[in-house]
Amino acid sequence: MSNALETPTIRIRGLRKAFGDKVVLDGIDLDVAPRTSMVVIGGSGTGKSVLLKCMLGLLQPDAGSIEFDGQDVLRMDRREAEAVRARIGMLFQNGALFDSLPVWENVAFGLVARHKVSKREARARAVEVLAQVGLAATVGDLWPAELSGGMQKRVALARAIAARPDIMFFDEPTTGLDPIMGAVIDGLIVDCVRRLGSTAVAITHDMASARRIGDRVAMIHRGRIVWEGPATALMDTGNAVVDQFTHGSREGPIQMELRR
């Protein structure tokens, strides 16, 4: 699927980020080819969310480069970087819905901000996207606080994809959903990549989901990418760290660290 000659949509080199003296990312290298999806896996607290936030410009990395279509966002002026980041739709791990706005205005927020669409158009589009994530139009008039956790997640997903961004980041899109809804959401993400031609980076802890969503998978461990390869090879990588993680076994190199 990916073409080696094509400039990767996202190219990360030597990305480092520490909080105080706690090094979280310690030289991340990662390429994401155009119109493909990359799934990032890794233990809890290994810095997956921090990686996405660095790419979004919400955290300032200490070193390294982040290129979108060959342009390093860290060396752009503010306006250019904002333009690049306007191409990205983001689903936050905790949803991050605006609780002062009803659901439909949450979903339509990016549309209104970016494309200045009319209220009626925005609402119609919001209802359409809500339907895609399995929510009835009536949900649009509720407040985020009135939704269940899984519904909030789906509204957040709807908000992330409503403006049809050409780059999409999903931080644990299916955590907290029942298995069927999880599969539906996975399908929706795959659809966005295939049909809209978007490029996606998704974080997940669910191996079935990783194989459904991902064209390729990368695993973060101790601040670095320890393995990167096609999703089809995920369950049998020959890498001890990855195999322990994907099979969820208690014995292996990762547990050794916990004991220490």
Next chain:
Amino acid sequence: MNALLDAVAAVGRALLGACRLIGQIALFALEGLSHLARPPFYWRLFLRAFLDIGYYSLPVVALTAIFTGMVLALQSATGLSRFNAESAVANLVVLSITRELGPVLAGLMVAGRVGAAMAAELGTMRVTDQIDALTTLSTNPMKYLVTPRLLAGLLALPLLVLVADILGVLGGFIIATVKLGYNSGVYLTNTLDFLQTDDVVSGLVKAAMFGFLVTLMGCYQGYNSRGGAQGVGAATTYAVVSASVLILAFDYVLTELFFAR
């Protein structure tokens, strides 16, 4: 000797920290205001904040003003009677209210009501990633959250203080005529004769400044809060305390500028 050096170092550190904080707040204020010159402007959010400060604070500010006017009349009547200067009561009430107590008390009330709420709201948005989410949806969070609130504080508090001025004088009038038995016509004439435009205008300028300070501290503390519910709670406390202290400090500075020529 060493203890002395340590103490000096500690004072120096505290001073540097204070300077940095003041600088950060000033930059925050400047950035917030600079968005006024760059569209878009979020009218809906401005109106919401304006209503919250100017309209929903009316009851508490009105009560404060009326009671303050009443107390002023009572106190000054008993105090001034020793000097046979009961006619000065009207003068004292109207000047104290318009120049000082109207703006200061309204500012303090709004700090407790609105400043705290802003800090809590923005703080919650910060710790739940909502402020980051705004950025990813092509919306500048300073422009969206802070600028409308600052402007609302700047414009709404003077209106509130105008109402407080009128009600404060009314409170004094009620006590003077009903309880102290002054002639209502004479009292009103005294009130209006002594009152000058400067008195009211200086009070309104103070009010604008206080409104700005309250919303600034609410926004700054909330916007920069971290660390979950506890952090939001701390931000709320800081917002109210710092706004209250700043109101009293700026009250002195502005009075000096207006009247100590």
